[in-house]
Amino acid sequence: MNNLPFLFCGIFLTLALSWVGLILVPDLFQIGQLDRTTSELIRPDTEEPIPGLTYRDDDGNLQYGVPNPDEELFPRFFGGKARRGKEHYVSMGCLYCHSQQVRRRGFGADYDRGWGDRQSVARDYILQERVMLGTSRTGPDLKDIGSRMPDESWHHLHLYNPQITSEGSNMPPYPFLYETRPIPDDGPSPDALSLPAEFAVDEGYEVVPTRRARELVAYLLELRLDYDLPEVRRAEN
């Protein structure tokens, strides 16, 4: 066992190199330096789109540099409801069937399937502690689902039973996210699902979303790629 120090050096080097490659390099050169930016990418003098950061000053002129604090920044920060919705997304395993990454042209049919107007890039994920990239696509990619399907009631019907909106779907239903209850004396709830006749519940009952369902849908509606970034613009795709 004379070679023990070499063995330990080898193990140390292997671990150190993977740490450098997988953590240090991405942090220093890929994601660590990224900031949120505005979606305004127009050159002030020629009004041409530019790959860089610009903002509008008090007189409405476009300037280069740090964005105006009043201007909306992208990627957006998820509010409390959507953040809790993300926890439900994780706990119910949506991630096993849905990815959240749109590939660029030439790397698959993502654009042709209507999954986004541009590819997703590292900056789109900078505010997220846990990134739901996903590895399997049994169902469609959801990175841009909030722009593609902005209708809250559609999502509730679909989660309650995917067969209502997408006949033949092999997505599992999530009826436990909904409460079936007698219609209160003062009339049906405004949130009650409008179920088609073949899925209707007993007379005098209604189906309403629980808090979890509302949070999950709030999260889905926040998943949007409807803004430009310096490194990728929708128009170019």
Ligand code: HEC
């Ligand atoms: C077993 C795999 C599977 C699981 C788990 C799953 N889905 Fe799906 N999902 C699908 C399939 C397949 C489709 C396409 C058919 C359809 O629209 O139902 C789909 C469609 C969708 C769509 C509509 C996408 C579009 O472009 O029209 C949304 C939104 C969605 N799923 C959300 C969820 C959420 C939220 C969860 C977790 C609560 C979930 N899915 C869990 C398979 C799955």
